[in-house]
Structure formats: structure tokens, C-alpha cells
Amino acid sequence: MDRRRFLAATAIPVGIATAGCSAGSGRTIELEADTERQDGGRQNETYLTYRHDGEEVRVVGFNQGSFPQSLDDQFGFGLFIEYAESTTLESFRFDLRTPPTGEPADIYLASPSGGVWPNLTYGRIEGNGATRIALSDAPDVTDETVFINTIVEPNAAPAERIAIDLEIKLAAPDVSTKYHAETTTTFELETR
Secondary structure (H helix, E strand, O other), rough: OHHHHHHHHHOOOOEOOOOHHHHOOOOOEOOOOEEEEOOOOOOEEEEEEEEEEEEEEEEEEEEEEEOOOOOOEEEEEEEEOOOOOOOEEEEEEEEEEOOOOOOOOEEEEOOOOOOOOOEEEEOOOOOOOOEEEEEEOOOOOOOOOOEEEEEEOOOOOOOEEEEEEEEEEEOOOOOOEEEEEEEEEEEEEOOO
């Protein structure tokens, strides 16, 4: 799959996806992410690829939706979870914060292009000012990549990077094997 071409064609939505993997039965497997950053063709993308026993389980990505004149200006930011037949997405949580310290920027959730997600949580986290976007119980049918689009409005400080805390839960088709991942990463922002 040419991820760069795929993201360009989808023009920054973010949504729900599923991924694939196989494993033992009756247990939860903790996944670690390999990080890949791409900046070809002004795409500015970051991918977290989760694997188990060498097999890709899920890919979660981030994409800068627009390139402002300066890091003090509003811009778009997309998140996505790629579809895969081998696992089912059970839940996800993204905690986003920019800048990582000081007064946080406002991060708005853009309207999804499809139907409304029934259990989507969105709002500020008291204490650290991060914006949480979460789905605690994914719909039974998540047979496509899910895209979530946000708009970031910097406040007191330029938005040079976005701190991202991600948690994702997946299940194998037989439901006896579960996958769990918690990842903290940083997305570096760019201007025109």
C-alpha cells in the first residue's frame, strides 16, 4: 500500500480502522510501535507500525493537514487507524497537546464525513490541558480505515510539535487473543 498516495487521496480525515495479527489464545499481548516519518512531497506524515512475531498488526498514522505561514497560525491535523482484516478494533484513545508545556492550544474535532460514532469522547483533560479523542466501544463493523480530522488553533505559544499519547485495543478474529498498545510520541509541525 502506498501510504503517501492513500493519505493524499483521502485529504485528512481520521477515523477507525482494524488491523491484522495472529497469536496465542486467552491472553493480552502488549505491542510496541516502530516509528516511520515521511516528508516527501510536502505530506509530513508519521506512522506507528505495531507488530507481533514479525507480523504487522496495525498502523496508526498522523498527517499535517495544512501548512500555515507560521506556527502561530491555525492548521489541520489528521489521525487515522488503518484497516486490516486480521484484527478488530475494540477501542482507541488519543490525548493531544501542543505545545507540550505552557498554555495548550485549542484542538477542535472536525465533523466526520460518515456516520456519527456512538461512543466518541471529546474534550479537555483536567490537569494537563490535553485534548482527548476516544472511542471506548468501537462499532461492530469497522471494515474501513477510520479518519479523524482536527483543527489546531495555537494560543499563547507557537505550535512547534504535538505531543501524542495513544492507547489502542484490538482483538483477533477468534476473540481469544487481545492486543493492547500504549505509545507516546511527538509529531513535528512544519510551515509553508
